[in-house]
Amino acid sequence: MIGKIIANRYEVIARVGEGGMAVVYRARDLLLGRIVALKVLRPQYASDNDFVERFRREAQTAASLSHSNVVNIYDVGEEGKIYYIVMEFVEGRNLKEIIKQEGPLPNKTAVFIAGEICKALEAAHRQNLTHRDVKPHNILITYDGRVKVTDFGIARAAATSSLTQTGTVIGSVHYFSPEQARGAPVGTASDIYSLGVLCYEMVTGNVPFSGESPVSVALKHLQEQPVPPRQHNPQVSQEFERIILKAMAKTESQRYPSASAMLRELRSLGEEYEAVPSDDEVTQPMTPVNIGETSLLRVPEGDVVPQRIAKRRRKKSGNVWLWAIAMVSFLGGLFWAGTALPGYLFPNDIRVPSVVGLSLADAEIVLKEVGLNLVEEHSVYDPNVPVNHIINQDPRENRRVRLGQDVRVTYSKGPEYVVVPDVLGLPIASATARLNQVGLQVGTVEEESQPGGGPGNVIRQDPAGGSRLSKNEKVDLVIVADDQQGMTIVVPDLRELTVSAAQERLEALGLQVGATYSEPEPSAIPGTIYDQNPQPGTEVATGSSVDLIYAPLEIRPQLLSSDGGGYIVRTITIPAELGAGAEVIIETIDDFGTRIWYQGVKESGEVVSVDVRVRGGNPVARVYFDGNLFQEIAL
Numbered sequence: 001m002i003g004k005i006i007a008n009r010y011e012v013i014a015r016v017g018e019g020g021m022a023v024v025y026r027a028r029d030l031l032l033g034r035i036v037a038l039k040v041l042r043p044q045y046a047s048d049n050d051f052v053e054r055f056r057r058e059a060q061t062a063a064s065l066s067h068s069n070v071v072n073i074y075d076v077g078e079e080g081k082i083y084y085i086v087m088e089f090v091e092g093r094n095l096k097e098i099i100k101q102e103g104p105l106p107n108k109t110a111v112f113i114a115g116e117i118c119k120a121l122e123a124a125h126r127q128n129l130t131h132r133d134v135k136p137h138n139i140l141i142t143y144d145g146r147v148k149v150t151d152f153g154i155a156r157a158a159a160t161s162s163l164t165q166t167g168t169v170i171g172s173v174h175y176f177s178p179e180q181a182r183g184a185p186v187g188t189a190s191d192i193y194s195l196g197v198l199c200y201e202m203v204t205g206n207v208p209f210s211g212e213s214p215v216s217v218a219l220k221h222l223q224e225q226p227v228p229p230r231q232h233n234p235q236v237s238q239e240f241e242r243i244i245l246k247a248m249a250k251t252e253s254q255r256y257p258s259a260s261a262m263l264r265e266l267r268s269l270g271e272e273y274e275a276v277p278s279d280d281e282v283t284q285p286m287t288p289v290n291i292g293e294t295s296l297l298r299v300p301e302g303d304v305v306p307q308r309i310a311k312r313r314r315k316k317s318g319n320v321w322l323w324a325i326a327m328v329s330f331l332g333g334l335f336w337a338g339t340a341l342p343g344y345l346f347p348n349d350i351r352v353p354s355v356v357g358l359s360l361a362d363a364e365i366v367l368k369e370v371g372l373n374l375v376e377e378h379s380v381y382d383p384n385v386p387v388n389h390i391i392n393q394d395p396r397e398n399r400r401v402r403l404g405q406d407v408r409v410t411y412s413k414g415p416e417y418v419v420v421p422d423v424l425g426l427p428i429a430s431a432t433a434r435l436n437q438v439g440l441q442v443g444t445v446e447e448e449s450q451p452g453g454g455p456g457n458v459i460r461q462d463p464a465g466g467s468r469l470s471k472n473e474k475v476d477l478v479i480v481a482d483d484q485q486g487m488t489i490v491v492p493d494l495r496e497l498t499v500s501a502a503q504e505r506l507e508a509l510g511l512q513v514g515a516t517y518s519e520p521e522p523s524a525i526p527g528t529i530y531d532q533n534p535q536p537g538t539e540v541a542t543g544s545s546v547d548l549i550y551a552p553l554e555i556r557p558q559l560l561s562s563d564g565g566g567y568i569v570r571t572i573t574i575p576a577e578l579g580a581g582a583e584v585i586i587e588t589i590d591d592f593g594t595r596i597w598y599q600g601v602k603e604s605g606e607v608v609s610v611d612v613r614v615r616g617g618n619p620v621a622r623v624y625f626d627g628n629l630f631q632e633i634a635l
Helices: 048-064 095-102 107-126 154-159 178-181 188-204 214-221 238-247 260-274 307-345 360-369 426-437 499-508
Strands: 010-018 023-030 035-042 071-079 082-088 092-094 140-144 147-149 349-351 373-380 390-395 399-403 406-412 416-418 439-447 460-461 469-470 474-480 488-490 512-518 529-533 540-542 545-550 558-562 566-576 583-590 595-603 608-615 618-624 628-634
Touching: 010 035, 023 082, 048 071, 048 082, 048 092, 071 469, 071 583, 092 095, 095 188, 107 140, 107 147, 107 238, 107 260, 147 349, 178 188, 178 214, 188 238, 188 260, 214 416, 238 260, 360 373, 360 406, 426 439, 426 460, 426 474, 426 512, 499 512, 566 618, 583 608, 595 608
Parallel strands: 373 406, 439 474, 512 545
Antiparallel strands: 010 023, 023 035, 035 082, 071 082, 092 140, 140 147, 349 399, 390 406, 416 469, 460 474, 488 540, 529 545, 558 566, 566 608, 583 595, 583 618, 618 628
């Protein structure tokens, strides 16, 4: 791989690491001229189509996660049998290496690192993205002390894959949650448990459970309580030990309900460590100058000037010196008032330095040197500003603010990339609309004769569907030339048919389905067509397209039972027409919090029916297809 150029863009420079599923290389992005990390899927996994598809889908989901404590994903793609992810290259060490080299970390350091990891998990969980493989190997510490979490989404691809190998455990068993060890569905609580294990290792230097085999370690996660960290390291504070053991509770309900809740306690503990008094400079009194002790005029010996004139001269000369001293004092006072006086009147006020154009890391250093805090308020796409560089700041440069105040910044996410949709087979108008919807434009359009093809339909596109382009870039198209002039077909009535049945009927007549629109219509049967264009009976040319409007399918729960304790049981049924081939998750949110009732890949034609038990005033159910929210249902 060394020296190879992937996708005509990424030049592989050196191998920097490897994991169970992939090998990581240092590479150069020839287009943007920056160093990146190139993660390449191992060949034994690349041969499993189901694994590859999930790997790609989860990586694309993780790419949407933008946070200062998460390693950014720039690109996802494939070349031949090489499946790769392009990520931010982080200069530093992973946390596992630091623990091995330095042993148990001080309380203050461990609490800071845990808090930064919590921030990353908090951002991911808000997007319904579970890491599933939180371990020190996936925590990178830069040389300037920033904490970065990597491999978001990749662990989920492994966990949901059908891949099995004798004697191999996919994942990191020393950091497994009990539910992972059981093979049960896992959610955000699993990340909390793994973070607790990671904190345990930071302060003791060892994982809480070890054994001769992965199975024995998994059983200990299920059955045994960890030895309290203070028994290994008496320097661990009681409060930090309590936080660690709570995160490692065997049952999900006994752990922190969210990463945000754990972060609040870590912040509170971190503030206690920071509350160390420092010696202030003491203002020292100055000894005043005694003007009377200074000789201002000296009359030479043997002076023959009469005494009266001498007195007049001494008086006049003395007045001049007094005026000079007064003037100097006055000017000095003005200078002091303009420079030192504000420091006495407002001792904690400082001027805000400019950080626009700096990277987040450099800006944080600049602000800390003057006693200010950096707050990353917004991130926006900007093709003209490098990634993670600051676009503007508030307060502005040179504003006087109090010591310790926050400076909120907006920073760049670089150019916005979009996935090129696959428009093959679509009429040119529909293809144009589809490209415009994602922020792309149609480039050159060429015609080419193709027997049996619908005139005006796209037969080739460049770049291909699934590629990534910057917004507003162009996609070139090749369409079928209109060589079948004069032949017409009467459009049939497709109302009350499903879209798939309408497609079969149109193809049999030499026509095809054009754009399809899902719009609610109370009088229509869900899942069937209720309008079309052209209308039935219209004569059209062979190969023409027919646009269809159909009523969307909805998931409607059925009430099974209700008792006096406030519980209700409902059945949620996903019909065969919905979610074929997708990973389906059904969860509820009620007085008990969030619970997952079903998680699995739905086969084509399969009907999924799940009973859920909820209580409270406003319980809801959520149905996800491949990690995307399909429908929220009030129960």
